[in-house]
Amino acid sequence: MKAILRLKEVSVSYTPGKNAVDKVTTDIYPNTITAIMGPSGCGKSTLLRAINRMHDLYANVQTTGEIILKGRNVLEMDPMEVRRMAGMVFQQPNPFPTMSIYDNVLAGYTLNGIRLGKNEKEEIVEQSLQSVALWDEVKDVMTKRGSFLSGGQQQRLCIARTLALKPEVLLMDEPTSALDPISTNKIEELLLQLKQQFTIIIVTHNMSQAARISDNAMFMYLGELVEHGNTTQMFTKPRNKRTEEYLTGVFG
């Protein structure tokens, strides 16, 4: 199988000479869920945000190496195009509070100045909300503000908002860490559905979550990718001593 995303010696530094992510090389395959694990501060978010060029928003953040998305080097592309191809879901649900639920789903189009016909809009909204299992819950309150929903619903709305742009990969940074167990469960089920259409990379603090939903796992430590491979294999027979210590709860 051909990788959809290839990272080659990707390094990111916030201060010159100090890599928060250090020479990470890995391949991500289509229609899989990859979990990025590791202790707090090991560079998981930093790596994830390199993929959709979020670091460009802040001066002094340097990204080097190659990030090949569908055959093109992300670091040489227009960042706006990259971000439409690689949707991102954040730790804290962030629906746009000045927009209705309906407009939140379409925000990606509005923000990019893309005008859609009414039918097209309705179709995108319904399809996106269906695919995050939110349609039935909100179809009668479409004009209400996004912030009126519960935390779990807000996060699903945010997922719908990125799916509406039909991205290639979905980057999720601890998307359930601010949610209750029931909402978390719902989103995990959702991700298993969504991987049939998308490729998902999820940063998670929660090892059982990684075990439940991911096909592949990456274990990072101090900015380095210590181990990556099949999730079951990593959980049962970790190759690296650090990985084993982390998974058995020696540190975390």
Added chain:
Amino acid sequence: MNKDSIFRFLLSTAALLVLLFTAGIIYALVSRSTEAFQEYGVWGFVGNAEWDPRSATEEYGALSFILGTLYTSFFALLLCIPFSLAVALFNGEYYKGKKISSAVRSIVDLLAGIPSIVYGLWGFYTLRPLVIALGVSAQGFGIFLSSVVLAIMIIPYASSLSSEFLSMVPNNLKEGAYSLGATQIEVVQYISLPSAGSGIVASYILALGRALGETMAVTMLIGNTNRIPRGLSDTGNTMASVIANQFGEADGLKLSSLIAIGLLLFIITAVINLIAKLIMKKISLI
């Protein structure tokens, strides 16, 4: 009595005195304007554009000055919006937290510290010849000149508050928008400005409140004419400037009418400030 209760006593007395001063000012305004209001009735006074101090035909109404105030203030507000919005976006969005933004902030704050009379002089000696050269009016004095100077005077008030509100727009909302492929200007248009919107409106209302009551510079520049201004190039008087221009040689009904105008100005400004405060209170509750 111990130290604590002495201190508490002094504090309460000072606070009470401030209340008394305020009440005293209001009482003086009300009691001394009664003569005019009794003569013409409140609406008769507010709705009458005549201001004729000649003893044979003596007649006083506030409408010319109310309209003069509204014209100058709203035109000043209109002129001030693009500049203060630019400053606000510069400080609160594009260069938020950067050194250059605090430098710009200090310079704009400096504008707020310039005494009104200095603005008046500058308007008189620098801007007025320019207004004449532009052919806006023959003498240069008038609504236009006053509004331009007023606009500059209120830029600091409008911009510092609105940049405050812009910089309070949560970063995770902006990142959310960027992650969908938005450019900075799209983030400003669809996220930052709508989120800070009511705060920005409140800042402009407060700036309007400043413009309404601004006296010295306007008095020097507006041309002291007692009728409804026929346009931007016309001369006129605002409520504040007519008082400043004419209180010295006024007595009797005329003085009472001037004080009545002062009372009306006080009420208008208080209401405007109240509206702005209510909007801001509503924002902070969200």
